[in-house]
Amino acid sequence: MNKQTYKTIARITLGAGLVFAGISHLTFARKQFQAQVPGWVPFKKDDTVLYSGIAEIALGSLLAINSKAVVGKLAAVFFTAVFPGNISQYVHKRSAFGLNSDKKRFARLFFQPVLILWALKSTGSQRRCRVARNAVLFSTCNCFRVISKV
Numbered sequence: 001m002n003k004q005t006y007k008t009i010a011r012i013t014l015g016a017g018l019v020f021a022g023i024s025h026l027t028f029a030r031k032q033f034q035a036q037v038p039g040w041v042p043f044k045k046d047d048t049v050l051y052s053g054i055a056e057i058a059l060g061s062l063l064a065i066n067s068k069a070v071v072g073k074l075a076a077v078f079f080t081a082v083f084p085g086n087i088s089q090y091v092h093k094r095s096a097f098g099l100n101s102d103k104k105r106f107a108r109l110f111f112q113p114v115l116i117l118w119a120l121k122s123t124g125s126q127r128r129c130r131v132a133r134n135a136v137l138f139s140t141c142n143c144f145r146v147i148s149k150v
Contacts, residue, residue, distance in 0.1 A: 007121070015062070021060075022053045022056030023057065024053075025050065025052055025056060026054075033053075035094040035096040037085055059075050059078055063075060070125075072122065072124070079112055079116045087109065090106055
């Protein structure tokens, strides 16, 4: 297989994962996703979960059918925007999705930069976007900032 085929498979896989996550936000995992919503978000926790679920379904669908760089950038921005929820889950020791220990919740924080890079690389965005590196660095630095405060 050539490089483009791998990118296409990665993009469609990420898109399918986002659609699945979005559906789970709206249905069977709604309560668990509420555990990740930081207290400072100005919406009701359930509304936040519903809105993010709709956004995930839309982004996932776009990734599955469209390989344009802008779609990868939008997904990377989304993954960066929801990262405070992962930090909140860790800081406030909220168990959800089998993340029932500080070690597991902490390890989850390092997966966010992977998702950001996955979105960018699978759409070819990393070549055209200087912000990509900054988004990954921002996510990683926030992990270390959380460690120093806990």
